[in-house]
Amino acid sequence: MDDDSTARLLATLKTWVESAAPAARLPTTRTLVAEHRVSPVTVQRALRTLVGQGLVETRPGVGTFVREVRTARPIDYGWQTAALGAPNARRLGVPSALRNAGPESIALHSAYPDRELLPERLVRGALARAARGDVALTRAPAAGLPELQAWFAQELRRDCPAGVAPPAASDVVVLPGSQSGLSSVFRALVTTGQPLLMESPTYWGAIFAAQQAGVQVVPVSSGPHGPDPDELDRAFAETGARVFYAQPTYANPTGAQWTPERSAQVLDVVRGHGAFLVEDDWAHDFAITSDPEPLAALDDSGHVIHLRSLTKSTSPALRVAGVVARGPSRERLLADRAAESMYVSGVLQAAALDVVTQPAWRSHLRGLRQQLRARRDLLLGTLAEHAPQVTVEHVPAGGLNLWARLPDGTDPRELARACEAAGLLIAPGDEWFPAEPAAPYVRLNFAAAHTAGFTDGSRILGRELDALGIDALGIDAPGIDALGS
Amino acid sequence: MDDDSTARLLATLKTWVESAAPAARLPTTRTLVAEHRVSPVTVQRALRTLVGQGLVETRPGVGTFVREVRTARPIDYGWQTAALGAPNARRLGVPSALRNAGPESIALHSAYPDRELLPERLVRGALARAARGDVALTRAPAAGLPELQAWFAQELRRDCPAGVAPPAASDVVVLPGSQSGLSSVFRALVTTGQPLLMESPTYWGAIFAAQQAGVQVVPVSSGPHGPDPDELDRAFAETGARVFYAQPTYANPTGAQWTPERSAQVLDVVRGHGAFLVEDDWAHDFAITSDPEPLAALDDSGHVIHLRSLTKSTSPALRVAGVVARGPSRERLLADRAAESMYVSGVLQAAALDVVTQPAWRSHLRGLRQQLRARRDLLLGTLAEHAPQVTVEHVPAGGLNLWARLPDGTDPRELARACEAAGLLIAPGDEWFPAEPAAPYVRLNFAAAHTAGFTDGSRILGRELDALGIDALGIDAPGIDALGS
Numbered sequence: 010m011d012d013d014s015t016a017r018l019l020a021t022l023k024t025w026v027e028s029a030a031p032a033a034r035l036p037t038t039r040t041l042v043a044e045h046r047v048s049p050v051t052v053q054r055a056l057r058t059l060v061g062q063g064l065v066e067t068r069p070g071v072g073t074f075v076r077e078v079r080t081a082r083p084i085d086y087g088w089q090t091a092a093l094g095a096p097n098a099r100r101l102g103v104p105s106a107l108r109n110a111g112p113e114s115i116a117l118h119s120a121y122p123d124r125e126l127l128p129e130r131l132v133r134g135a136l137a138r139a140a141r142g143d144v145a146l147t148r149a150p151a152a153g154l155p156e157l158q159a160w161f162a163q164e165l166r167r168d169c170p171a172g173v174a175p176p177a178a179s180d181v182v183v184l185p186g187s188q189s190g191l192s193s194v195f196r197a198l199v200t201t202g203q204p205l206l207m208e209s210p211t212y213w214g215a216i217f218a219a220q221q222a223g224v225q226v227v228p229v230s231s232g233p234h235g236p237d238p239d240e241l242d243r244a245f246a247e248t249g250a251r252v253f254y255a256q257p258t259y260a261n262p263t264g265a266q267w268t269p270e271r272s273a274q275v276l277d278v279v280r281g282h283g284a285f286l287v288e289d290d291w292a293h294d295f296a297i298t299s300d301p302e303p304l305a306a307l308d309d310s311g312h313v314i315h316l317r318s319l320t321k322s323t324s325p326a327l328r329v330a331g332v333v334a335r336g337p338s339r340e341r342l343l344a345d346r347a348a349e350s351m352y353v354s355g356v357l358q359a360a361a362l363d364v365v366t367q368p369a370w371r372s373h374l375r376g377l378r379q380q381l382r383a384r385r386d387l388l389l390g391t392l393a394e395h396a397p398q399v400t401v402e403h404v405p406a407g408g409l410n411l412w413a414r415l416p417d418g419t420d421p422r423e424l425a426r427a428c429e430a431a432g433l434l435i436a437p438g439d440e441w442f443p444a445e446p447a448a449p450y451v452r453l454n455f456a457a458a459h460t461a462g463f464t465d466g467s468r469i470l471g472r473e474l475d476a477l478g479i480d481a482l483g484i485d486a487p488g489i490d491a492l493g494s
Numbered sequence: 495m496d497d498d499s500t501a502r503l504l505a506t507l508k509t510w511v512e513s514a515a516p517a518a519r520l521p522t523t524r525t526l527v528a529e530h531r532v533s534p535v536t537v538q539r540a541l542r543t544l545v546g547q548g549l550v551e552t553r554p555g556v557g558t559f560v561r562e563v564r565t566a567r568p569i570d571y572g573w574q575t576a577a578l579g580a581p582n583a584r585r586l587g588v589p590s591a592l593r594n595a596g597p598e599s600i601a602l603h604s605a606y607p608d609r610e611l612l613p614e615r616l617v618r619g620a621l622a623r624a625a626r627g628d629v630a631l632t633r634a635p636a637a638g639l640p641e642l643q644a645w646f647a648q649e650l651r652r653d654c655p656a657g658v659a660p661p662a663a664s665d666v667v668v669l670p671g672s673q674s675g676l677s678s679v680f681r682a683l684v685t686t687g688q689p690l691l692m693e694s695p696t697y698w699g700a701i702f703a704a705q706q707a708g709v710q711v712v713p714v715s716s717g718p719h720g721p722d723p724d725e726l727d728r729a730f731a732e733t734g735a736r737v738f739y740a741q742p743t744y745a746n747p748t749g750a751q752w753t754p755e756r757s758a759q760v761l762d763v764v765r766g767h768g769a770f771l772v773e774d775d776w777a778h779d780f781a782i783t784s785d786p787e788p789l790a791a792l793d794d795s796g797h798v799i800h801l802r803s804l805t806k807s808t809s810p811a812l813r814v815a816g817v818v819a820r821g822p823s824r825e826r827l828l829a830d831r832a833a834e835s836m837y838v839s840g841v842l843q844a845a846a847l848d849v850v851t852q853p854a855w856r857s858h859l860r861g862l863r864q865q866l867r868a869r870r871d872l873l874l875g876t877l878a879e880h881a882p883q884v885t886v887e888h889v890p891a892g893g894l895n896l897w898a899r900l901p902d903g904t905d906p907r908e909l910a911r912a913c914e915a916a917g918l919l920i921a922p923g924d925e926w927f928p929a930e931p932a933a934p935y936v937r938l939n940f941a942a943a944h945t946a947g948f949t950d951g952s953r954i955l956g957r958e959l960d961a962l963g964i965d966a967l968g969i970d971a972p973g974i975d976a977l978g979s
Contacts (some may be wrong), residue, residue, distance in 0.1 A: 042749055045951055055853075057851050058641065058851070060643060060851075061645045061648065061662075061665060061847070061851045062644040062645075062663075063647065063648040063649070063651060065645055065861050066937065084659065084794055084796070084820070085795075086511070086795070086796040086820060086821025086822060086823075088768045088795075088796075089821045089822045089823050090822060092683075092728075092736040092768050092769065092770065093683065093736075093822060093823065093826055096825065096826060096829070097685075107636065107836075109635075120763070122631055124632070125632055127631055129631060132630055132631060133630055134625065136621065136624070136625035136630055137622055137625045137626075137840060139621070140618050140621035140622045140624075140625060141622075144618070144811060145617055145621055145809060145811050146609055146612055146614060146617060146809050146811060147609075147808075147810055147812070148606055148810035148811075151592065151595075156546060156547060157805075158547060160547070160549040162548065163547065163548040166548060174569060178547070178548075185670050185813075185835055185839075186563075186835055186836060187536055188834065188835055188836045189834060189835045192833055192834045192835075196706075198577075198578065200582075200708075201686045201708065214833075214836070217832070218833045218834070220833075221681075221829065221833035221834070222833075223502040223685075223686065246603075249578045252850060271550065278857060281578050283573050283576060284577065285577065309569055310569060310570075310571070310573075311569070311574055324630060324631050325631070325632055325633035325634075325840075326629060326630050326631060326632065326633075326634075326839050326840050326841040327839070328670075328835070328837075329844075335569070335571060336569075336571025336574045337571060337574045337578060338571075338573060338574050338578065341581060344581070344706065345706055346704035347702070347804060347837075348673075348677055348702050348703045348705075348707075349673065349674060349677045349703070349706070349834070350670055350671055350673055350674045350813070351592070351671060351673045351675075351699070352810075352813075353813070354670075354811050354812070354813045354839070354842055355810075355811050356621060356811040356812075356841075357839055357841070357842070358841070362546070366542050366543070366545075366546045367542075368542075378616045384903060417700055425581075454509050479786045488629075490707065
């Protein structure tokens with residue numbers, strides 16, 4: 010590959026430049042071609058990158074030189090502290106799920122599927138086609154490409170029972186990823202200072218977006234089959250909240266899927282309070298042993314705001330999601346999106362639509378289901394064997410994660426640090442609780458790491474738990490027994 | 495082109511489906527191939543699109559059928575009105591600058607350069623390369639690709655005089671377009687309810703973003719050489735504002751460029767109030783007869799937040815911009831961006847960087863400068879000849895627009911409606927004023943329409959102004975005299 014030789018040459022030249030004196034002259038293109046056995050084009054490409062990075066400068070007809078670095082003096086930005094005031098959100102830093110792992114670490118902390126689980130051929134083909142199309146040079150409409158809006162509507166429509174009017178394409182707003190949808194929903198439908206009910210535990214990115222939006226987060230505890238409708242009812246009544254954020258299907262981190270009965274009860278409560286249910290259907294494409302049944306398909310009265318992402322299942326580079334909202338809420342969201350980003354790149358929209366409308370997409374999803382199942386069961390198995398101290402109370406029927414309870418008294422952050430030192434990355438459960446954690450948990454992603462690391466990863470986890478000196482308090486580990494569920 | 499035949503077939507089939515009975519069977523692929531002289535692949539592609547749009551359904555081995563539309567009943571979303579409360583922003587609807595023009599209209603209203611002004615070959619090549627690279631399947635870092643961060647820093651660095659420490663790559667946060675930067679700056683650095691000083695007139699998208707962020711907009715009037723420093727000083731003192739939003743280079747809509755003296759004075763005022771200047775350098779690549787001199791290059795104390803967009807000059811599909819911010823303000827912005835969208839698609843970042851680091855990019859910009867000059871002067875000429883009632887008080891040294899004053903008493907919206915009926919789209923000036931307009935203006939974009947329409951467009955403008963029955967009040971039209979400036 011040409012790209013590889015450029016990258017290799019670039020790395021070599023960078024090292025050279027870093028140790029060279031300021032204003033030193035680089036070898037000529039001819040010399041570099043001969044020494045590194047690369048083409049002149051490759052040399053030019055590498056030099057251009059170095060110029061772009063400010064490391065060297067080219068004087069036409071003279072040569073390429075190491076750039077002189079101006080002496081920096083320490084600058085005091087202290088005045089900004091008073092100008093900025095206190096931030097809305099507590100400082101989260103980089104959340105565990107977004108940390109980049111070194112190639113030698115076992116990455117059970119991540120939020121994204123391993124590259125081998127992505128439809129690589131479809132994605133590359135779709136992007137190449139988009140590069141040749143009109144979308145490469147035109148502005149997409151504010152609400153999205155009409156064909157993609159129609160696709161999102163159609164996906165829900167398939168699940169609508171008789172008697173429920175399906176959503177129209179015009180009820181859809183295309184987003185640059187579902188995180189943007191969360192931010193818009195919290196800003197536009199909740200607004201600063203107002204209460205927002207959230208499942209607990211729930212997706213850390215939703216907690217983060219809510220904090221940044223300055224809304225008042227009210228946790229509602231949620232189990233493997235969803236929240237208790239009575240508790241939800243009380244929370245609405247006590248706080249006057251008008252919005253409840255939830256992940257009814259393969260919740261992150263717990264993997265919970267609401268039963269149809271529970272879904273109906275929750276919808277009744279939401280309707281009774283004249284409120285919105287924000288259904289974050291993040292794992293729609295990650296079913297394992299059940300099928301997703303979006304609540305939005307059961308509601309045509311505008312009470313359910315439905316978020317569906319394509320980023321995780323197609324490619325992290327295809328930042329595309331859709332929100333289905335009916336009535337004035339859709340206008341409110343569209344105004345927020347227009348102010349926030351005007352429109353979403355048509356290239357990404359066209360490429361995402363291309364991927365999910367290829368016949369090969371359906372077969373990809375079928376294969377993915379098998380792979381996720383094998384990965385889930387493998388990790389459950391290695392945990393049961395090598396880290397019997399952790400308890401997976403609920404074997405998820407979909408999603409990417411196991412939500413593993415630690416022995417009482419364990420500090421998940423301390424455990425994560427100890428594991429990291431031993432080469433295993435895990436995500437401490439605290440980050441998924443809007444308030445105090447109910448118990449010590451870690452989230453273990455079975456889709457991000459190579460399966461070859463599962464055994465060693467589980468061994469490290471078990472060993473470090475032992476080293477922390479806390480014994481399991483006699484809680485049974487149903488993980489392995491529940492494998493078939 | 496294969497894409498064209500698919501589009502044609504699709505249009506034909508859609509018309510057929512719309513007039514067909516529910517559950518009617520579509521002609522077979524073989525029939526469609528024969529009748530429309532297209533390939534089976536084209537037929538399959540068209541049918542797949544129809545399925546995706548929910549118009550037809552395929553029963554394998556049986557055929558393709560028109561989908562039965564469920565009977566919709568009217569749904570009352572009135573309950574949402576109480577749940578949502580009053581919106582932050584007054585309702586803007588679709589702003590004039592974003593309206594799509596029919597192919598037969600003369601589009602002087604638009605905000606985007608005509609496709610012939612875009613580096614089409616570079617953009618398509620860059621996207622195709624990105625589709626083959628690692629970026630197509632990986633997640634980009636939250637702050638952006640390091641090489642692109644370095645490029646944005648490098649661009650400012652070039653303009654830093656001796657004694658000013660240039661920004662580092664790590665001072666840059668990559669954004670999905672500069673509109674996102676505006677929203678983040680207003681949310682994160684101003685915060686809800688706090689005052690924000692803005693030039694008046696100024697970019698409607700900034701006004702819109704400020705309203706959506708719920709900040710209190712305080713207009714500061716600004717002329718062809720920038721705002722009056724004393725007036726700015728008073729506005730800071732009276733309101734306690736800590737942020738001033740401005741476009742010092744080729745302002746939208748006026749085309750104003752601050753003089754170096756004015757820039758220094760404004761910076762002094764901003765520093766004196768311990769405040770931020772948000773420098774929206776939207777037209778950096780659209781210089782005509784002067785060169786951009788970013789204020790951010792003059793400041794290393796963190797007082798200038800610099801926004802630079804690549805979307806308008808490369809392609810509307812490459813939604814990529816960068817914000818340069820030093821000190822805690824950069825952290826505050828990064829947290830807002832992470833909550834809002836996590837990261838920007840690496841495909842778009844890599845493609846944008848690819849375009850602007852090609853040698854052909856520099857020659858493209860040189861050609862663009864000539865084209866913009868010719869277009870600006872042509873429109874000034876046709877206006878002077880056919881619409882002498884309008885006055886262009888300041889001939890812009892860069893940017894895409896003429897800011898044309900109408901005879902006193904003209905209603906710009908009424909004029910815009912009359913012109914539209916006659917086939918000319920213009921943007922009424924009101925949308926660029928944060929408060930009441932100072933006088934009647936229209937913004938005329940000389941980069942969006944085909945130049946062939948300039949004469950007819952100017953004729954329509956002159957005729958409709960006559961028809962409104964308002965005479966110019968003896969204001970001289972310096973437009974044509976100032977052509978050489």
